[in-house]
Amino acid sequence: MIAELHPAAILVVGGVLAFFLPGRLRQVWCVGLPVLGLVNMLGVQHGATAPVEFMGHHLEWLRVDKLSWLFGLLFHIAAVIAAIYSLHVKDRVQLGTAMLYAGSAVGAVFAGDLLTLFVFWELLAVTSVFQVWGRRNPAALGAGLRYLLVHVASGLLVLIGLAMHYRATGSLAFGHLGLESEGGLLIFMGFGIKCAFPLVHTWLVDAYPAATPSGALYLCSFTTKVAVYAMARGFAGEGVLIGIGALMAMFPIFYAVIENDLRRVLGYSMINQIGFMMVGIGIGTPLALNGAVAHAFNDVLFKGLLFMSMGAVLYRTGKINGSDLGGLYKSMPWTAGFCMVGAASISAFPLFSGFVSKSMVMSAAADGGMVWVWLALLFAAAGVFHHAGIKIPFFAFFAHDSGIRTKEAPWHMLLAMGLGAALCIGIGCFPQVLYGLLPWEADYHPYTITHVLSQTQLLFFSALAFVSLMLLKIYPPELRSVNLDADWFWRKGGAGVLRAVDVCFNGLNRWAHAGMMRTVAWVSGWGGDAPARLVGRAAGGWYRLQGVAPAAREERAARLAQRCRDGGFRVGLMAGAAVLMVAAGILWFRR
Amino acid sequence: MIPETEKPMAKPAAESDPPEEGVVLLADSGRRHLFDNPANVKRLIRGFWVACGLLLALDLLFLPGVGPLHKHMSFAEGVLDAEDWPGFFCFYGLGACVALVLLAKLLRKVIMRREDYYDR
DSSP states (O other): OGGGSOHHHHHHHHHHHHTTSOHHHHHHHHHHHHHHHHHHHHHSOTTOEEEEEETTEEEEEEEOOHHHHHHHHHHHHHHHHHHHHTTTOOOHHHHHHHHHHHHHHHHHHHOOBHHHHHHHHHHHHHHHHHHHHTTOSHHHHHHHHHHHHHHHHHHHHHHHHHHHHHHHHSOOBOSOOOSSSHHHHHHHHHHHHHTTOTTSOHHHHHHGGGSOHHHHHHHHHHHHHHHHHHHHHHOTTOTHHHHHHHHHHHHHHHHHHHOOBHHHHHHHHHHHHHHHHHHHHHHOSHHHHHHHHHHHHHHHHHHHHHHHHHHHHHHHHSOOBTTTOOOGGGTOHHHHHHHHHHHHHHTTOTTSHHHHHHHHHHHHHHHTTOHHHHHHHHHHHHHHIIIIIIIHHHHHHSSSOOOOBOOOOOHHHHHHHHHHHHHHHHHHHOHHHHHTTOSSOOOOOOOOHHHHHHHHHHHHHHHHHHHHHHHTTOSOOOOSOEEOOTTHHHHTHHHHHHHHHIIIIIHHHHHHHHHHHHHHHHIIIIIHHHHHHHHHHHHHHHHHHHTOOHHHHHHHHHHHHHHHHHTOSOOHHHHHHHHHHHHHHHHHHHO | OOOGGGSOOSOOGGGSOOOOTTOOOBOOOOOOOGGGSHHHHHHHHHHHHHHHHHHHHHGGGGSTTTOSOOOOOSSOTTTOGGGGSTTHHHHHHHHHHHHHHHHHHHHHHHHEEOTTGGGO
C-alpha cells in the first residue's frame, strides 16, 4: 500500500506538518521523514508512472527509471544525513522548509514532464532560500534576496522555454531536448543558471557562505544536483557543455586559492566539481554520462561532509575565515578527521570516493581523443587538491594556532559526519556497489596500477607545491577581504544603473515639475488676474473719454477691477436667464 | 605598491556580527599537542619529501628496459605521448599548482577589495 505513494509525497506533506509540531518532536520528525521516504522509494518499481490529465495536458507526475531512481536515492541519503546534522536547530521555518526543499528535489527528478519539473523547480528556489534567511542577519537577507532573484530568472527561462517547446512539438514530455530549437535553448539557459554556469555562478558563492551551518549542507546537496540531473536528461551529448564544463572546472580554483571564507572556498570548489559533470554530460558517451552521474552522487557526499565540518567549526567558534582560524585540531579532533576524509575524497585519493568517479569523465575524454579537455581536467584535479584538499583542513585545523579553544562538535553533528565519511570510504573501497546503480551500460575499472600511481603522484606533487610555497613564504596569506566576481556587475553596476536612472529620470521629473509649477503660478497669478486688469484699463480709458478727474477716475477703475476679481457684479439677471435656458433644455429633451 | 599584508582590509570589529548560539570559547588548558613540538612538524615534512621521492622513483618500474611494468595509457597510441614520460604526473601536478598560486596572487592585485566593499 505504502509503495503506491509518490516518493516526494512523504517529504512534502511531512514538511508541511513539521511547521505545526512542537520543538523536540519536530526535530525527530524531520529525521524520520527522509528515512520513511527512503523505505517508500525502495518499494517503487522501475518503470512506474503516474499519468495525470490536467487542463487537457498529459502530465507524468512520476517517472521511475535508473537515472531518476539514483538521484532519488541520493537525495534521500543526503536528507537523512542533513536532518541528523540539524538536530540542534529549533527554527520551525528552517526545518519545515528544509523538508519541503528535499521533497521538491525528489519531485523534480521523478518528474516525467516539463510542467511538473517546472513546478518543483520553482518550489526548490522558494524553499531553499529559507536555509539562507535562517541565519537572520542583514548579510544573509541580502544574499538570500539575490539568490532568489537569480533562481526566479532560471524558472522563468524554463517556463518560457517549455511553452515554446510545447508549441513547436505539441508535447510536454521531458526527454532529450537538444539545442536546435529556441525553446530548448531557453530551457538550457534556465538549467545552466542552476548549474552555476560561468558568469551566472555567483549566486552559489554568494548564498552558501551566508547560510546557517545546516542550511549550507541542505543547499549543497540539492539545487545544483537537480540541475545536473536535468542537464543529463535533456542535453546529453551537447558539445558546448564540454567547453563550459572545462571552464567551470578551471576558473573557480583561482578564486578558491585567495578566498578567505572557507565555506566560500567550498562554494568555488563545488563549481569546479560541477565542471567535471558538465564535461561528462557534454561528451555524452555511456562512460562519460555514468561518470557525470556517479560524480554528482559522490560530490553530494564529500562536499556535504566538508560543509558539515566547516559548519561545525562555525557553530562552535562563530568564525569561518581562514585568517581567524587555525590549530582547531586540538579542540575538535573528530571534526578535523572527518574533514580530512572529505578532503581526501574530493581530491580523489585512491580508496576514497572521488577516485572512482572523477577518472570516469577523464577516461571518457581520453577515449574521445580530447587532449586539451583532458589536460584542463588534470589541471583542475590538481587544483582541487590544492584548495579543497589542503587549504580547507590546513587553515581551519592546523596552520598557526589561532588560540581558539572550544568544545568538540555536538554528538549529532559527529554522527552525521561519521555517516558521510563512512559512505565516502565505502564507495571508494567498493565502487562496484555504485557502478551497479549507474543508468548506462559501461565497463570501468578504477583500480589499475597505472591509475593509482599516476593519481597519487599528481596529488603528492600538488601538495609538494603547497608545502614548498608555504616554506618559501610565497603562498598568499589568508586576508580578510572581498574578491570581486561577476556579481560586481549587478551589485555595484546595478547601483550605478540606479544612480544613472536617478540623475536622468528624477532630473527630468524635477525639471518638468518646476516648469509646471511656474506655468501654473503664472497662469493663476498674472494670467488669472488679466481679465480684471483689462476691465480696469478699459474702465480707465472710458472714464477719460467721459472727462472724469484723474484721481476719481483711477479710484473708480480700481474698484471695478477689484469687483471683477471678487466676482462681485450684479449677475442676477444673467443667472436667471441661464436657469431658464437649462430648464427649457431639460423640458425639450424629456419629451 | 603596498604589500598585501599591510592593506587595511578587515571590517572594524564593531561592525562584525554578534556571536551566534552554539559558540563555546574556552581557556587554554596548557596541554601540549602533537604539532606544538616543532620536531614533529619537521618529521612530518621530512616524511613527505621521502614519499615524493619514492613516488617519482616508482616510475622507473615502467621504463622499458629498467622495470617490468608497462603503463596503461589513457589515450590511444600517438595522441598524447607525454603521458608515458617518466614523472609526467609529478611534474604536471607540481607545475600546475605553482602556476595556480602565482596566477592567483596576480589575480588578487586586480580583484581584492576591502571586506565591506559591498556595504558602502
